[in-house]
Amino acid sequence: MSTTPAKTVLITGATAGIGRETALHLARAGYHVIATGRRASELDKLRAETPPGTRLDTALLDVTDPASIAAAVAEVDRLTSGRGVDALVNNAGFGLIGPLTEISDADLRRQYDTNVFGVMAVTRAFVPRMRERGAGRVVNISSMGGKITFPFMGAYNSTKYALESLSDALRYELRAFGIDVVLVEPGAIHTNFAETSMAPVNQYQDTVYGAAISRAKQLERRMMATAVGPNVVARAIHKAIKRRRPAARYVAPWYGSLVFALLAITPTRVVDALIRRIAFLSPKALRKPEQLTGTQARAASV
Template sequence: MNAKVVLVTGASSGIGEATALELKKLGYTVYAAARRVDRMRSLAGAGVRVLAMDVTNDASMEAGIKDIISQSGRIDVLVNNAGYGSYGAVEDVPMSEARAQFEVNVFGAVRLTQLVLPHMRQQRSGTIVNITSMGGKIHTPLGAWYHGTKFALEGISDALRMEVASFGIDVVVVEPGGIKTEWAGIAADNLQKVSGLSAYASQASAVAKMMRTEANGSRQSPPELIAKTVAKAVTARRPKTRYAVGFGAKPLIFMRRLLSDRAFDGLMRTAAGMPKP
């Protein structure tokens, strides 16, 4: 009953699953949330408490937090990990999909934050970890909506950090680089569906090829690296405000700071195998 209580969203695979297992090993009471409970059987077998939760559904999120407080009496850590990558030319992506991307990647995270903050304020302690991406600091071709969500969550995290500091609450941003999950392959498939036959078809083909090559490459970092980084942040007396980890994260963020906008554009085009304009 004295164990600290954690909620991890997007826990059915990849970073979320690895984070739930890592924090469970450290002795936390871990609640793992995802839309499909059947994909979290291995977590349940490891002693993680699983919740059906849709971060685009307010009632679902409210019920989930109510269950956690009812069962455990507190919540100490929220790991906002649920998210996906919607790639495609700005001209091609339907506004319904653009809104859906923001609903999952931004508004779901912020709504859960709103729901846990009253409990953390009452405790005078807590940590909110927002999993953004190196894509919250850099840009890649045909990724406007995805990068928009990650840039937004970075800015929200900065403002929130100042708001809640006086209540003993920390806000931490984790910016993964290339991680070996199903994310890149799914994003590449969706990109070609959206822009593969449009005026941007040649760009879509090049970027999708790059994504698949990286997804199948040996240089991608394992999701366990992010899980250990989250564990480091939530156990630190004074965590860093940001952790850039995983393949390419630190070098690319550094290059974005160093290069002009057009120079970085050129770097990204070259990386994607796209011709100069």
């Protein structure tokens, strides 16, 4: 008796958090998973954790490195006998928190290299086989922050806004080839994300935003108190892959969409005032340039 081969799903950034959880979830659900990432040791651990009877292969893939992407394509061709993947999950990404006028050009570019250009480079690499077969699915992991901007998260939020728009365009452009493009928009999720995002904030402590930066740390802790596990996003990604006619967007957890609905009917002025207040961005809370020490003031005026 012949059996239908399992659908093959490639996941980027599967060495931690949502990507790792999704790799295990989809392997348990019967998919052939190709879990990719930058750290070989973490990929080895993931393979070791894979339940017996499931199929999970791994491949090195740094989404910002063209040579690494080319090597991953060759490895996928080998693993799938040239068929390619049925679904691509563009999950690799990171956050960078800081006041926009203080974030360096190099850091801003690093954000875009991974969260925007990395997604596009990987998509361009794996879509051709889908197009040849006339079927496929691209699932892009955006964020609720791809529709809402928070103070000090502008660098990260803007990459996800870009991803939302790119995904909309890809959805139009690829549908005629049998390829669906789906966005998954997580809210606050317990992973390494918050720690990575907050890591550089102390360097802004001595700027005019000092008090607001301290406040941002408290706010981040408060927000993470409402966070859910990465399994919630893994289930949304699974839905985005298995539905015959997927929605264009899935918010995870689903009740995050209530926030979008509330914001849509609240005047921007009201939202702005509330956010500035919560984030300590009133004129009183901000340090005046003349209150900075000599070195800080010189740095601030550059």
